[in-house]
């Protein structure tokens with residue numbers, strides 16, 4: 001499960017990220033620590049650009065996957081746009097030097113102040129998800145003397161065949177407007193003074209490994225584009241959302257070229273600009289969580305490796321039953337034992353990996369792989385644990401890009417009232 005940028009030293013067989021030894025990172029910055037590879041992030045972003053070269057899409061990186069400023073700044077420098085879901089994410093994009101005119105605003109329950117903030121920065125487009133939201137965007141835009149470009153997020157009722165918590169394009173999900181209601185809503189929007197109808201969007205889920213759900217959704221969207229054109233409502237862009245899966249455990253993924261070619265073939269002849277909203281596939285396999293084994297605890301039915309990272313640092317395993325490969329930083333010789341890798345949090349759900357055959361000793365370092373997406377952004381302070389620091393490796397250098405939280409940070413906004 002190693003990636004091109006994560007490899008073992010030929011001399012010592014210890015794990016290197018780019019050209020930095022993970023043992024050195026642990027020594028310098030402590031553990032648990034999120035470590036990202038700059039080159040891997042750039043490669044992932046450029047893979048989209050190359051595969052989609054003919055369609056020249058605006059690639060709006062989904063900020064929720066990893067919103068650390070250095071990650072955003074790196075992608076901004078690569079020419080990325082950004083898909084945001086809150087005013088906070090917009091402020092992060094701006095703080096990182098991102099271009100607000102390449103920002104699209106998704107999300108089912110945008111607050112008035114968030115809409116006003118986005119309007120004041122002249123973002124590219126609002127992805128509207130309900131009639132009520134359409135009215136709100138229209139009213140706020142009029143009050144600010146602006147016209148908001150809008151796209152409807154269409155719920156195409158397509159099964160993305162992924163985990164139910166991250167499947168979003170079914171009728172039963174809260175997302176988007178119903179396909180059947182779309183023409184009425186576009187007609188209503190076209191009559192409003194505060195909005196300008198601009199595009200059409202869907203996002204059907206995350207960690208999608210197959211091509212067919214995308215093609216099915218695209219066909220549903222394009223038939224709507226044609227219906228609307230017949231009613232003299234002409235759209236400028238089509239946004240196929242994010243959701244491309246990554247290789248957590250040797251999944252068989254549709255190749256990027258096949259994906260890009262299929263999308264290009266479907267939209268050919270429609271004169272629409274293409275937008276994409278990838279998150280996980282840009283940063284997921286470009287990051288790992290480095291943790292140290294505090295204790296080994298053999299048991300009657302299970303053996304536990306108790307590490308210093310926990311569910312508050314990486315919640316994906318317990319929340320989605322997600323698999324993350326575990327690589328010992330130093331490779332030991334000997335007979336493997338089957339371990340559950342668990343953290344210090346007082347819950348049985350606090351696990352990072354289950355039943356892994358490994359040769360371990362107390363004090364060893366482990367790398368929890370493919371943790372670059374939805375790792376740090378979903379971390380919490382449960383059990384009054386300070387969130388990890390973050391390090392970006394770049395060739396032989398390791399840069400601290402976020403300090404480890406301190407206890408003082410955790411209590412900074414509290415007031416004792418008795």
Ligand code: LLP
Nearest residue numbers: 062106203206207242243277278279280374
């Ligand atoms: N666009 C919209 C509107 C989204 O809701 C999402 C993700 C994306 C783009 C990016 O999708 P991606 O390319 O990353 O699959 N926390 C979960 C994933 C939640 C995804 C939510 N929406 C996880 O850790 O698996």
